[in-house]
Amino acid sequence: MTExxxxxxxxxxxxxxxxxxxxxxxxxEALLVNDxxxxxxxxxxxxxxxxxxxxxxxxxxxxxxxxxxxxxxxAPQPRRAVxxxxxxxxNFSMKPTGRQALACGLLLFVVGGAFGYMLxxxxxxxxxxxxxxxxxxxxxxLEDVAAHYRLYSRQGPHLAELPAGKPADILDWLTTNTxxxxxxxxxxxxxxxxxxxxxxxxxxxxxxxLFYKSAEGxxxxxxxxxxxxxxxxxxxxIRDDIxxxxxxxxxxxxxxxxxxxxxxxxxxxxxxxxLI
Amino acid sequence: xxxxxAPNDIRRDLVALLPKMRRFALALAGAAAEAxxxxxxxxxxxxxxxxxxxxEGRLESWLYSMVRSLWTDEAKKRKxxxxxxxxxxxxxxGKPAAMLVxxxxxxxASFLLVDVEGFTYAEAADILGIPVRVLTSRLCAAxxxxxAIGVEATERRA
Numbered sequence: 522m523t524e525x526x527x528x529x530x531x532x533x534x535x536x537x538x539x540x541x542x543x544x545x546x547x548x549x550e551a552l553l554v555n556d557x558x559x560x561x562x563x564x565x566x567x568x569x570x571x572x573x574x575x576x577x578x579x580x581x582x583x584x585x586x587x588x589x590x591x592x593x594x595x596a597p598q599p600r601r602a603v604x605x606x607x608x609x610x611x612n613f614s615m616k617p618t619g620r621q622a623l624a625c626g627l628l629l630f631v632v633g634g635a636f637g638y639m640l641x642x643x644x645x646x647x648x649x650x651x652x653x654x655x656x657x658x659x660x661x662x663l664e665d666v667a668a669h670y671r672l673y674s675r676q677g678p679h680l681a682e683l684p685a686g687k688p689a690d691i692l693d694w695l696t697t698n699t700x701x702x703x704x705x706x707x708x709x710x711x712x713x714x715x716x717x718x719x720x721x722x723x724x725x726x727x728x729x730x731l732f733y734k735s736a737e738g739x740x741x742x743x744x745x746x747x748x749x750x751x752x753x754x755x756x757x758x759i760r761d762d763i764x765x766x767x768x769x770x771x772x773x774x775x776x777x778x779x780x781x782x783x784x785x786x787x788x789x790x791x792x793x794x795x796l797i
Numbered sequence: 798x799x800x801x802x803a804p805n806d807i808r809r810d811l812v813a814l815l816p817k818m819r820r821f822a823l824a825l826a827g828a829a830a831e832a833x834x835x836x837x838x839x840x841x842x843x844x845x846x847x848x849x850x851x852x853e854g855r856l857e858s859w860l861y862s863m864v865r866s867l868w869t870d871e872a873k874k875r876k877x878x879x880x881x882x883x884x885x886x887x888x889x890x891g892k893p894a895a896m897l898v899x900x901x902x903x904x905x906a907s908f909l910l911v912d913v914e915g916f917t918y919a920e921a922a923d924i925l926g927i928p929v930r931v932l933t934s935r936l937c938a939a940x941x942x943x944x945a946i947g948v949e950a951t952e953r954r955a
Contacts, residue, residue: 534937540918569944570912573897577820577913580894585815592837593811596844784812
């Protein structure tokens with residue numbers, strides 16, 4: 522290919538994208554009218570563009586490695602440096618008089634003595650067993666929630682104990698057994714269809730579970746129980762391939778459970794929280 | 798009732814853009830393993846620097862620039878090793894991808910940004926850190942090469 526024909530191809534290519542000056546555009550248009558070789562080149566450029574687009578679009582269908590998704594979802598957010606407004610500092614010259622130095626020395630002696638006395642005093646009370654127990658219980662609860670989801674989400678036709686067609690029975694059954702008054706959220710806007718409900722035990726306390734399915738067959742569950750140790754604000758945690766977004770109200774604790782690769786769990790949780 | 802908030806968290810956008818980021822990284826690196834390493838590193842950097850992202854323009858533009866910058870650094874360290882790493886057909890993305898990224902270096906990424914992602918010449922050149930003149934030339938070469946590959950593929954099927 523000569524340098525000239527290469528230059529013509531580049532001009533034809535930029536012409537296709539409209540990234541060409543007005544004068545040059547007229548020249549290329551004239552060239553296309555008069556030169557069959559230029560027309561053939563332009564056709565080839567367009568064919569290449571269409572073929573490449575199709576091939577690159579196909580690449581988006583490849584599944585994304587789960588470890589990449591997890592690496593992102595579990596990465597800590599950086600702390601933002603907050604700069605508080607400060608008044609300009611007045612000039613201060615360090616030239617104490619004899620009296621000031623003596624007063625300062627005495628003050629330091631008293632403060633130092635008091636600090637030493639406090640250090641020597643018996644240690645403060647250790648964190649209460651109740652506080653430690655509540656943290657541990659909360660962890661157990663989330664573990665149980667994830668474990669039950671893992672088990673039941675793979676049960677296919679036996680996903681739910683009570684099917685979606687019996688909403689009144691579900692409400693009555695789960696409210697009686699969990700002590701939590703609730704509604705069955707309609708998550709159709711998120712592409713999720715209600716499948717039914719289950720009752721199970723998480724950290725020794727009855728929990729209700731509402732199952733939903735996406736068009737792709739992905740199972741999402743809403744779990745609720747009587748109030749657990751507070752998990753506010755809503756937190757997302759990952760248990761292997763399962764993501765759990767949990768939050769509390771004064772009366773109940775809720776969680777959305779689904780595949781950790783689903784980027785919308787927190788959005789679904791926000792919707793469900795408003796509806797349940 | 799305390800509803801869970803859906804904070805403006807860049808991690809959600811990153812997960813949603815993962816397929817596109819992997820595709821761009823593959824266009825640069827030529828091999829799936831290297832592409833995934835680049836994406837992992839770029840995502841970690843994006844999360845750390847998320848406060849720099851002001852929400853103006855396309856997030857992809859910022860992310861692709863980061864991937865390209867990492868790739869440039871990596872390429873300097875491992876100069877000459879690309880051809881050995883990018884075995885056509887030996888890739889998680891399959892045969893069509895191997896065919897695309899098997900083009901001479903720089904062509905696939907230029908084509909992807911302009912013809913597939915819809916960036917202007919100036920934007921694409923900016924992301925790739927090259928002059929517009931070079932991008933224009935690479936884009937033209939990529940289109941002609943892809944036309945030839947397309948003809949070959951059709952003939953093979955026939």
